[in-house]
Amino acid sequence: MRFLALLRKELRESLPWLLLAGLLLLGVGLLRLGPLNRFSTVEYWQYTNGLTPGETVDPHRLLRPGLLRWPGLWLAWMAPALGLILGVRHFWMPLFTRTWSFLLHRSAARPTILWAKLTAATAGLVLSLGASWTFLYWYARRPEVFPIPESAKALASGWIYIALGLVIYLGTAVSALSTARWYTTRIFGLAFAAVATLFILSLWNLTWIITLTILTLAILLSQTIAAFLDREF
Amino acid sequence: MALWIQISSGSDKPIYLQVVEQIGAVIARGELRTGDKLPAVRTLAAELVINPNTVARAYTQLEQSGLVTTKTGSGTYVSDPKLRRGDAADINILTERMDTLITRGLNLGLGRDELTGLFEDRLEKFTGKTDSDTTNHE
Amino acid sequence: MSEIVLETKDLTKYYGATPALDHLDLQIPRGSICGFLGRNGAGKTTAIKMMLGLLHPTAGSAALLGCDSAALTPAVRQRIGYVTEGHRLFRWMSIAKLERFQRAFFPEQWDDRFFGDMIEYFELSKKQKIKHLSNGQRAQVSLALALAPNPELLIMDDPTLGLDAAIRRQFLEGMIELITRQGRTVLFSSHILADVERVADRVVVVDRGRLRADCSLETFRASVRKVIAKFPNTAPSEAQIEGLLHCRHSERQLEMTLVDVGDAEVADWARQAGAEGYEFIEMNLEDQFIEFTAPPNHRRLFQWEEVE
Numbered sequence: 001m002r003f004l005a006l007l008r009k010e011l012r013e014s015l016p017w018l019l020l021a022g023l024l025l026l027g028v029g030l031l032r033l034g035p036l037n038r039f040s041t042v043e044y045w046q047y048t049n050g051l052t053p054g055e056t057v058d059p060h061r062l063l064r065p066g067l068l069r070w071p072g073l074w075l076a077w078m079a080p081a082l083g084l085i086l087g088v089r090h091f092w093m094p095l096f097t098r099t100w101s102f103l104l105h106r107s108a109a110r111p112t113i114l115w116a117k118l119t120a121a122t123a124g125l126v127l128s129l130g131a132s133w134t135f136l137y138w139y140a141r142r143p144e145v146f147p148i149p150e151s152a153k154a155l156a157s158g159w160i161y162i163a164l165g166l167v168i169y170l171g172t173a174v175s176a177l178s179t180a181r182w183y184t185t186r187i188f189g190l191a192f193a194a195v196a197t198l199f200i201l202s203l204w205n206l207t208w209i210i211t212l213t214i215l216t217l218a219i220l221l222s223q224t225i226a227a228f229l230d231r232e233f
Numbered sequence: 234m235a236l237w238i239q240i241s242s243g244s245d246k247p248i249y250l251q252v253v254e255q256i257g258a259v260i261a262r263g264e265l266r267t268g269d270k271l272p273a274v275r276t277l278a279a280e281l282v283i284n285p286n287t288v289a290r291a292y293t294q295l296e297q298s299g300l301v302t303t304k305t306g307s308g309t310y311v312s313d314p315k316l317r318r319g320d321a322a323d324i325n326i327l328t329e330r331m332d333t334l335i336t337r338g339l340n341l342g343l344g345r346d347e348l349t350g351l352f353e354d355r356l357e358k359f360t361g362k363t364d365s366d367t368t369n370h371e
Numbered sequence: 372m373s374e375i376v377l378e379t380k381d382l383t384k385y386y387g388a389t390p391a392l393d394h395l396d397l398q399i400p401r402g403s404i405c406g407f408l409g410r411n412g413a414g415k416t417t418a419i420k421m422m423l424g425l426l427h428p429t430a431g432s433a434a435l436l437g438c439d440s441a442a443l444t445p446a447v448r449q450r451i452g453y454v455t456e457g458h459r460l461f462r463w464m465s466i467a468k469l470e471r472f473q474r475a476f477f478p479e480q481w482d483d484r485f486f487g488d489m490i491e492y493f494e495l496s497k498k499q500k501i502k503h504l505s506n507g508q509r510a511q512v513s514l515a516l517a518l519a520p521n522p523e524l525l526i527m528d529d530p531t532l533g534l535d536a537a538i539r540r541q542f543l544e545g546m547i548e549l550i551t552r553q554g555r556t557v558l559f560s561s562h563i564l565a566d567v568e569r570v571a572d573r574v575v576v577v578d579r580g581r582l583r584a585d586c587s588l589e590t591f592r593a594s595v596r597k598v599i600a601k602f603p604n605t606a607p608s609e610a611q612i613e614g615l616l617h618c619r620h621s622e623r624q625l626e627m628t629l630v631d632v633g634d635a636e637v638a639d640w641a642r643q644a645g646a647e648g649y650e651f652i653e654m655n656l657e658d659q660f661i662e663f664t665a666p667p668n669h670r671r672l673f674q675w676e677e678v679e
Contacts, residue, residue, distance in 0.1 A: 002445070005475030013463060098459040101425060107449040107476045232426045243565035245653035247592060275551045282543045284404055285551060286572045290589075 002108040003116055010120035014089055021082045022128030029071035029136035071136050075158050079129055079165030080197060086124060087172025090117045095176070100233040114228045118221075121169050125162050133158040153206065163213050164197045170220035177227035193220060236265075236272050240281050248283055252291035260300055260311055261359050271301060271309040298323065373400035376524050376556045377422065381431030384417050391417045393580040394431065399558060399573065404550055406571035406588070407560035410664055414580045415560040416456055419528050423453060436524060449477055452522030454530050458513035462502035466495060466512055477520035486519035493541075507538045514545050525549060527559040531566065539563065543570050564657040578664045588656075595659040596632070600625045600641055600649040612640040616662060628662045 011018075094100045103113060137155045171193020180186040196216040203209050238255040240248055259265050271277075274292065278285040292309050295301045299317040303309045338348045377399040384392040392414040399405050409415045420426040422433045424440045433440040438447040460469060474481045490497060493511040501509060510530065517525060525546075531539040543566055549555045550570075561567050567574070567588075574591050576584040584591055595616075600606070606625040610618050614632040618625055625646075629637070641649050654662070 001478065002476055005472055009461070009464075009472055012468075013461070097462060098455075098457060099461055101420070101423075101453075101455045102459055102461075104425060105423060105448060105451075105453045105455075106473075107445040109445055233420075240569070242569045243655050243657060245655050247589075248568060279544070279547050279551065282540060282547055283569050284547070284572045 002106070003112055006106075006108060006113060006116035007120055010090065010117050011124065014086055014120060014124050017082065017085050017089070018124045018128040021078055022132045025071060025075060025078060025129055026132040026135065028074045029132065029139070032070045033136065033139055071133070072154070072158060072161075075129060075133055075161045076201065079125065079161040080168040080194075081165075082125060082129060083121075083165035083168035084172050086121045087169045087176065090121065091173045091176035104233055110229055111225075114225065117173075118224075122166060125165050125169075129162050129165070130159065133162070156206070160200075160209060160213060163217065164200060167193050167197055167213065167216050167220060170217065170224050174220060174223045174227055177224070177231055179231065189220070189223065236277060236280070238281070240283060249287045249290045249294070252277075252281075252283075252288060253294050256291065256295060257300060263359070265311050267311050267313050269311045271311070273308065373402070375399065376401045377433075377435055377558060379418070379422065379431065379433040382418065382421060382428055382433050383430040384414075384421060384426065385429040390580045392421070392577075395577070395582050397575060397582065397585055399556065399575075401554055401556050402550070403573045404546055404557040404571045405559075405573040405575060406567035407558055407575050407577070408564070408567065408660060409560070409577035411562075413577045413664075415577055416528055418577065419526060419558075419560065423451075423526065445476075449480070449520070450523040452517040452520065452525040454513050454517045454525070454527040456528040456532070458506070458510045458530075460501045460509060460513065460516075463500065465498055465500050466490060467497040469501065469512070469516065470497065473516050473519070480520045482519050482521060485521075486515050489515040489518070507534050510534055510538060511541065514542060518545055518549060521552070522549075523555060525555070525557045525559075527557070529560050529562070531561060531563060539566060542566075546570050564655075564660055568656040576660070576663065583663065592656065592659065594631045595654070595663050596629050597652040597654055597658075597662070598627050598629060598637055598649050599652060600627070600644070600646040602645065603647050607644060610640070610644065612636065617665065617667065630663070 094103065104110065106113070134155070137158070168190075171190040174189025174193075175186055176189075178186040178189065193216070196212070200209055200212050200216070203212070236256070236259065238252065238259065240251050242248070244251070256265075256271070265271070271292070272280070274285050274288045278288045281288075292301065292303065296303055296309070299312060301309050302312045335348065338351070343351070375398045377397065379395050379397045382392060382395040382397075383390065395414075395418055407415055407419075417426065421428050422435060422440050424443045427441070435443065436447055436450060438444060443451075461472075464472065470486060474483075490512070493508065493515070495504075495508060495511065499508075501512070504512065514530070517527070527542075531542050534542075546557050546559070547570060550557060571588050574584060574586065574588050575582070576591075586594075602623050602625065604623070606620045606623050608620050610625060610627055612627070612629070612632065613636075614629045616628040616630055618627040620626070637649065
């Protein structure tokens, strides 16, 4: 009951950004995929990928050529951006508006208050960007479209970007909750998240990508929990 | 019954004392008569926006000086003037205050007759109203 | 009969090497309205935040309703109302949404009608968003949100700062309304001493992090007194009397502020010092507070010279 009230509040607070992100991605994707029916698929393939016919493509690259490449590129930066915005909204803004005292005195355990924020961020990323991405994937795979490289890997790549968005979110949270000055250790949380994200994006091996993402999430999650439970407001 | 008295905060005089004096004045003027019930402590506290304990203290002091009596479970009532008896200390305070008044008056240049006339004028304002009410102020 | 609803033991908070609060020992009984007094920066907000578990004490402990402040359970928090400094609420929410949010945390105790009545009385609409409200209106909403759950203990941190007289009065009315219900207690910090005198029956005075007084308002009012003693010749520049806070002297007069000094002791001193007479000067609570918290040997900021 209390958790739901907290969750509802966090979601509603972030709603404009979630809608903006989801719709923006959807728009970009449909803009690219829309004209599909007018071109022949091969022409469109060339058009969207800047490739000459016959040129091969490394199937292991994360950001693989394909119909979803362009929306994929957008998602690759939008997810971390949304993660950053949500992190700021959930953890920095209350410092400026001085609403932490009010929130923390609600009759809910401190962990509950944190879980509500984390759940809201995760659900937000999943429901806005994740839903749009999955829709675009389905849209690109329709039978009337030539079913080129779209595969589970393409779908997975989008979801990995979303997971990296969550990494940035947690990094922002850790930085916000730190009580040090910005030019000393305070920047570590976000810096660590940013470095990890860029590193993971440069990799090719899907197994490594997934493992490192999960590891980074685990580290930042434990840091966030520790910082929040201990902090003075 | 509504008791219209005014409390001034930030004054030198403690609030409970203001309540005591003003209720005393109300009783003296006959606006509250013998047997009339004073408002409940909580009611007066809410009305004046002061702490109920302050009202309680004022009521206790009024009871000690015999102006009111409290019947447990029932409330506080204005007591019969015949039962009121000022003790020596009360009379002393009264005398002191009279001295202050007389000093002021004389310093202002008022003569004995003027002072007496002024005093009777004011007394009229209190007792004059209830001339017909024989239970008050004998 | 008096159960202690708020208690601190040796509550201390250091920021670096400076003590913001130094060994605070408080006990507030149930049913009282306690005015928490102190100059700006005396440590009142720090104390309140520690009591609510928002700050960690450097040393000592605090307990609310019998529960340690460092480990307040949701069940106990439910019985405590808290009005934060500045009445900071979620700006994007409407009053109705805020009501819904708040209500979720007080399932059995929320008084719908009371909240609605208060909002109506303040001439606000539930559709209004917090960001469109003035400071005063936001304070009113804050008050309604704190009173509607009928809290056993209400803690308010400088609730009337910067508010107009009418709204200040509404806060006082709210406090009296709460206190007339069984077993409620209020702790509020304030700089408006006239307000404190109206509604408080206990005062706690904190000065530069230290506790200076924790007593009934009556006791405080009776303890801090001003005496002016007249001398036939030149008045002494000092006075040897215990309980002396300050003294000032002019030609033939000595003005002293005393704490906890009985009539007999004053009479004794006057006799010994050779005063030809003395009188007690009535002070209001504000004057008493200023004298009480002024540093020793303080003098007026502006000195007026007598023109012959």
